Amino acid sequence: xxxxxxxxxxxxxxxxxxxxxxxxxxxxxxxxxxxxxxxxxxxxxxxxxxxxxxxxxxxxxxxxxxxxxxxxxxxxxxxxxxxxxxxxxxxxxxxxxxxxxxxxxxxxxxxxxxxxxxxxxxxxxxxxxxxxxxxxxxxxxxxxxxxxxxxxxxxxxxxxxxxxxxxxxxxxxxxxxxxxxxxxxxxxxxxxxxxxxxxxxxxxxxxxxxxxxxxxxxxxxxxxxxxxxxxxxxxxxxxxxxxxxxxxxxxxxxxxxxxxxxxxxxxxxxxxxxxxxxxxxxxxxxxxxxxxxxxxxxxxxxxxxxxxxxxxxxxxxxxxxxxxxx
Numbered sequence: 001x002x003x004x005x006x007x008x009x010x011x012x013x014x015x016x017x018x019x020x021x022x023x024x025x026x027x028x029x030x031x032x033x034x035x036x037x038x039x040x041x042x043x044x045x046x047x048x049x050x051x052x053x054x055x056x057x058x059x060x061x062x063x064x065x066x067x068x069x070x071x072x073x074x075x076x077x078x079x080x081x082x083x084x085x086x087x088x089x090x091x092x093x094x095x096x097x098x099x100x101x102x103x104x105x106x107x108x109x110x111x112x113x114x115x116x117x118x119x120x121x122x123x124x125x126x127x128x129x130x131x132x133x134x135x136x137x138x139x140x141x142x143x144x145x146x147x148x149x150x151x152x153x154x155x156x157x158x159x160x161x162x163x164x165x166x167x168x169x170x171x172x173x174x175x176x177x178x179x180x181x182x183x184x185x186x187x188x189x190x191x192x193x194x195x196x197x198x199x200x201x202x203x204x205x206x207x208x209x210x211x212x213x214x215x216x217x218x219x220x221x222x223x224x225x226x227x228x229x230x231x232x233x234x235x236x237x238x239x240x241x242x243x244x245x246x247x248x249x250x251x252x253x254x255x256x257x258x259x260x261x262x263x264x265x266x267x268x269x270x271x272x273x274x275x276x277x278x279x280x281x282x283x284x285x286x287x288x289x290x291x292x293x294x295x296x297x298x299x300x301x302x303x304x305x306x307x308x309x310x311x312x313x314x315x316x317x318x319x320x321x322x323x324x325x326x
Contacts, residue, residue: 027060028085028243031075033067039273040088040235041065043143043266047086047237050258055251061086080136082240087137090145090235092172100131100318106308107178108298109322110232113147120234124321132236138244139236140259144270147229151213152205155289156226159183159300168194168206177304178230182297191216198222207231214277219286226289228297237263 030048034040048061069075069084072093078084080097095102103109103124110116119125120142129139150156152165163183169175171188179186187203197203198221206218207230213219237259244252282288291297309316 025058025060027062029069030061030063030086030088031067031069031079031084032063032065032088033072033075034088035066039266039269040143042269043262044088044237046265047258047262050261051255054254054258058251059255076137079238079240082136082242085240085243087238088143088235089137089238090233092170092233094132094137098128098131098135098137099312099315100128102174102312103128103315103318103322104233105172105174105231106319107174107230107301107304108294109319110229111294112229113144113232115325116232116234117142119322119325122321122325124318124325127318127321132238133241136241137238138241139238140244140256141237141263143235143237143263143266145233145235146209146211146270146274147227148207148209148231148233149226149228150205150207150230151218151222151225151286153223155224155287156205156228157289157291158296161226165204166202168197168203174304174308175231177307178301181300181302181304194218195221210274210277210281214281219281219284222286224287224289225281227291228294229291230297 030044032040032044044063048063052060075084075087076089076093079087091101091104095105132139156162159182166185166187167179168187168189169179176186176188194206195217198218213225
């Protein structure tokens with residue numbers, strides 16, 4: 001009888017424990033602007049699987065792709081205040097909110113994509129992550145968004161090659177200053193207008209990464225893609241700081257580990273997609289120009305950096321950390 005009673009009590013306790021665990025399970029919502037076929041979409045779906053496994057089902061995640069929960073600025077604010085728990089964001093729009101994040105928008109601050117990751121995974125990244133966390137949007141892992149390079153009707157191998165050209169850039173003072181410093185004419189415009197502007201000669205060139213250059217058809221209305229890699233703006237998998245800090249240390253480690261594994265998966269997919277995009281545009285007749293020496297471009301940015309650091313003197317140390325990173 002005692003044995004039977006013991007089994008009964010054990011079963012009841014197990015059932016209560018299981019019920020309590022299920023009842024305490026937390027479902028997070030995650031924002032992603034990309035659609036099916038994009039590396040970030042696959043990575044965010046992988047993150048949802050990993051976070052469920054890593055936390056034993058205590059945290060599950062519903063990922064909303066295609067920006068259905070709002071625009072990127074809206075989603076950044078929603079994560080910051082906790083209306084959404086997770087977001088896959090580009091650091092560009094976070095710069096106006098967190099000045100440390102604006103480091104990545106400085107032209108030629110990074111020597112290459114691997115160099116960018118070395119900066120972000122070192123002291124520089126710790127400073128940026130801490131500042132973002134204080135703003136309510138804590139990076140769990142950094143992901144790849146490629147390097148932006150120039151494309152035009154001629155090769156751009158030195159700053160002198162930009163002189164006199166009308167170049168479309170994103171609407172950011174740092175980007176317009178970059179073109180002006182090389183003697184070009186910056187032309188901020190909406191991304192959707194670039195194809196026609198290139199076709200009709202309203203602009204002479206533009207800049208973006210290989211997948212975007214290929215996927216939106218800009219390769220159809222230009223002839224040269226030059227690997228200047230002047231802007232290397234990463235993305236992050238970010239979490240609401242308050243939500244993350246409320247977790248136990250073990251759960252925090254599980255969530256961060258799942259994000260880091262998903263980020264590595266994204267980087268692998270991005271590399272494959274970017275290489276394929278390059279092959280596709282080369283096969284279509286685009287001349288891809290390797291820039292042998294980026295030094296002259298970096299030298300041309302002296303006035304851009306001088307103006308920026310004069311206006312933001314407290315950013316000098318972070319800039320120096322990035323520049324000193326091997």
